[in-house]
Amino acid sequence: MKKYILNPRAACYAVALIVLLALPQFITPYHLTLMETGLSLAIMGLGVNLLLRYTGLLSFGHGAYFAAGAYAVGLLYMYLPDHFSFENAILAALLVSAAISALFGLVCVRHTRVFFSILTLALCMLLFAVLEKAYHYTGGSDGIRVPIPLFFGYEFEGMRRFQFLCGPYYYIVVGIFAAASLTMLAIVNSPFGKILQATRDNELRAEMIGIRVKRYRLYAFIISGTFSGLSGGVWSFVNGHITPEICNWVFSGEVVYMVLLGGFMIFEGPIVGAVAFTYLRLYAVATTQYWMLIIGATLIFLVLALPGGITGGIQSLINRLKPKNA
Amino acid sequence: MGLIYALNGLYFAAFLFLTSLGLNIILGVMGILNLAHGSLYAVGGFVAAYLIGLMAQSSLPVMMLVAVLGAVAVAGVVGFVLETTLLKHMYRRALEYQLLITFGILMLIEDLIKLIFGGESRYASAPFDAMGSIDIMGHIYSVYFLFVMTCALAAGLFIWWLMVRTRLGIMLRAIEMDREMAQAMGIPMRSLTIAAFMLGSAFAGLAGALVVPTTPAVLGMGMDPLIMAFIVVVIGGLGSLKGAFLGALIVGLTRSFTIAYFAELEMPLLFLIAVVILVIRPEGLFGQK
Numbered sequence: 289m290k291k292y293i294l295n296p297r298a299a300c301y302a303v304a305l306i307v308l309l310a311l312p313q314f315i316t317p318y319h320l321t322l323m324e325t326g327l328s329l330a331i332m333g334l335g336v337n338l339l340l341r342y343t344g345l346l347s348f349g350h351g352a353y354f355a356a357g358a359y360a361v362g363l364l365y366m367y368l369p370d371h372f373s374f375e376n377a378i379l380a381a382l383l384v385s386a387a388i389s390a391l392f393g394l395v396c397v398r399h400t401r402v403f404f405s406i407l408t409l410a411l412c413m414l415l416f417a418v419l420e421k422a423y424h425y426t427g428g429s430d431g432i433r434v435p436i437p438l439f440f441g442y443e444f445e446g447m448r449r450f451q452f453l454c455g456p457y458y459y460i461v462v463g464i465f466a467a468a469s470l471t472m473l474a475i476v477n478s479p480f481g482k483i484l485q486a487t488r489d490n491e492l493r494a495e496m497i498g499i500r501v502k503r504y505r506l507y508a509f510i511i512s513g514t515f516s517g518l519s520g521g522v523w524s525f526v527n528g529h530i531t532p533e534i535c536n537w538v539f540s541g542e543v544v545y546m547v548l549l550g551g552f553m554i555f556e557g558p559i560v561g562a563v564a565f566t567y568l569r570l571y572a573v574a575t576t577q578y579w580m581l582i583i584g585a586t587l588i589f590l591v592l593a594l595p596g597g598i599t600g601g602i603q604s605l606i607n608r609l610k611p612k613n614a
Numbered sequence: 615m616g617l618i619y620a621l622n623g624l625y626f627a628a629f630l631f632l633t634s635l636g637l638n639i640i641l642g643v644m645g646i647l648n649l650a651h652g653s654l655y656a657v658g659g660f661v662a663a664y665l666i667g668l669m670a671q672s673s674l675p676v677m678m679l680v681a682v683l684g685a686v687a688v689a690g691v692v693g694f695v696l697e698t699t700l701l702k703h704m705y706r707r708a709l710e711y712q713l714l715i716t717f718g719i720l721m722l723i724e725d726l727i728k729l730i731f732g733g734e735s736r737y738a739s740a741p742f743d744a745m746g747s748i749d750i751m752g753h754i755y756s757v758y759f760l761f762v763m764t765c766a767l768a769a770g771l772f773i774w775w776l777m778v779r780t781r782l783g784i785m786l787r788a789i790e791m792d793r794e795m796a797q798a799m800g801i802p803m804r805s806l807t808i809a810a811f812m813l814g815s816a817f818a819g820l821a822g823a824l825v826v827p828t829t830p831a832v833l834g835m836g837m838d839p840l841i842m843a844f845i846v847v848v849i850g851g852l853g854s855l856k857g858a859f860l861g862a863l864i865v866g867l868t869r870s871f872t873i874a875y876f877a878e879l880e881m882p883l884l885f886l887i888a889v890v891i892l893v894i895r896p897e898g899l900f901g902q903k
Contacts, residue, residue: 395892398892398893410845411885411889413841414881414886421880584721587714
């Protein structure tokens with residue numbers, strides 16, 4: 289116990305959680321819903337980063353698993369409205385995204401580097417095409433509406449969407465986000481996480497010491513996809529409506545951007561990145577019709593001048609300020 | 615009707631082949647998957663549409679020549695600027711940065727097009743109408759489609775000639791095979807990578823210029839062709855001209871016949887073919903390694 293209390297990182301997490309929980313007192317309801325979007329995307333960022341940082345695979349198609357989670361929620365409402373509750377929806381999101389990422393993963397983990405990226409992208413577009421073309425089942429490009437769910441039997445009666453989002457749902461999102469982050473932290477620090485890093489650093493050596501490289505890559509892929517699915521499920525309630533656009537590769541690219549913006553070399557980077565991106569995008573869209581210009585230029589600047597992202601930049605700043613007593 | 619479907623498929627294959635040519639060159643020589651390729655294609659489309667609108671009074675060959683050359687030149691210059699300002703820093707960087715910077719360029723170009731040409735669609739069907747149609751075994755078919763097929767064939771032959779028969783092509787292939795060794799042999803890397811990127815961009819511009827007479831130039835017009843070109847490159851194998859040709863034919867004909875018989879399966883089926891080929895032959899039909 290002492291280990292955890294004195295650990296500065298654990299203390300930071302505790303402070304961050306308190307700040308998150310206190311946030312509704314300080315910011316406007318509108319910014320609160322943005323925060324919910326940011327936090328749900330952060331879960332996906334963590335998933336993408338499990339592949340990028342710890343396994344060395346860059347996916348350009350994680351929108352597929354995000355969409356799998358979101359559509360699991362939407363389709364559950366459409367076809368089994370009697371069973372539509374928050375816990376069932378999230379369970380469905382986890383199961384469907386795990387199943388789809390297992391299926392797609394089997395194909396993708398046979399490759400690495402740029403081929404892996406192209407394949408994830410192609411599979412993502414395959415799902416996009418299916419979601420858009422099968423409009424009799426998925427609502428096509430019109431998408432599906434996602435209403436306020438029951439929460440463990442509790443009905444948010446008479447509550448309007450906005451009230452629901454600014455009130456109870458914010459705490460639900462924070463709770464799920466905290467649980468997901470800690471789970472991911474445990475995964476990357478476990479022996480399993482170390483094995484993934486070994487396969488990333490030297491595939492041949494890992495194989496030689498008895499690691500089934502492809503199998504572990506597949507496990508990482510499924511975990512990563514399931515996190516994205518969870519993210520999609522949580523997000524679907526925030527947005528209240530889902531369309532195939534979330535399965536488009538451009539969205540997947542934006543998620544990679546978030547991860548890089550926050551800094552993918554540091555565990556917390558994707559979280560910072562997801563929240564920062566959500567706000568950056570909002571301000572860009574609000575100030576100019578040429579928001580893509582702003583986002584694109586920031587991305588290029590980031591790649592050229594600040595490859596460590598926000599957290600990487602802060603870290604190198606701290607290192608520079610520290611007195612050098614080697 | 616089978617004949618018409620086959621012709622449509624061939625036309626579509628020609629268009630895909632053109633689009634994937636540039637992507638393939640850049641991927642082969644520079645090792646960079648250029649996500650902004652579709653945007654260069656869109657640049658070509660918008661420039662050509664603008665020029666065709668400007669030249670409305672001219673005769674057909676002049677109009678087509680100016681539009682195509684203008685689009686190719688502008689796309690080539692944009693490629694030059696991109697390579698010398700941004701991409702030249704990227705060769706030693708990790709894959710994720712290479713992909714992300716082209717993703718950033720994509721967003722940048724999309725909005726620059728909006729800024730320069732405005733958000734509305736540009737119609738430029740004059741060459742298409744002027745070429746009229748001919749009778750092929752009892753079916754009416756537009757000459758313009760045949761013209762595009764000829765252009766694609768000519769472009770393919772040109773690239774083949776360039777890569778196989780000229781000194782420039784031999785040096786480019788040497789870079790493709792082994793960068794370090796090529797450099798050690800005294801091959802001028804800098805100027806050749808610039809040339810390769812310009813060539814790739816110019817071909818993207820050409821594809822865009824040839825498509826605007828059939829469909830208007832709209833924002834985001836490069837997105838679908840980009841994905842299609844990926845599929846073609848993936849099916850055919852990295853950097854293989856033969857592969858891209860065959861890949862384009864497979865994708866083009868499949869698309870045409872599925873549209874005719876099961877329209878809803880069109881896109882999913884294409885991706886499915888790509889995935890199946892990759893599972894059986896991970897390096898693509900004609901890929902090395």
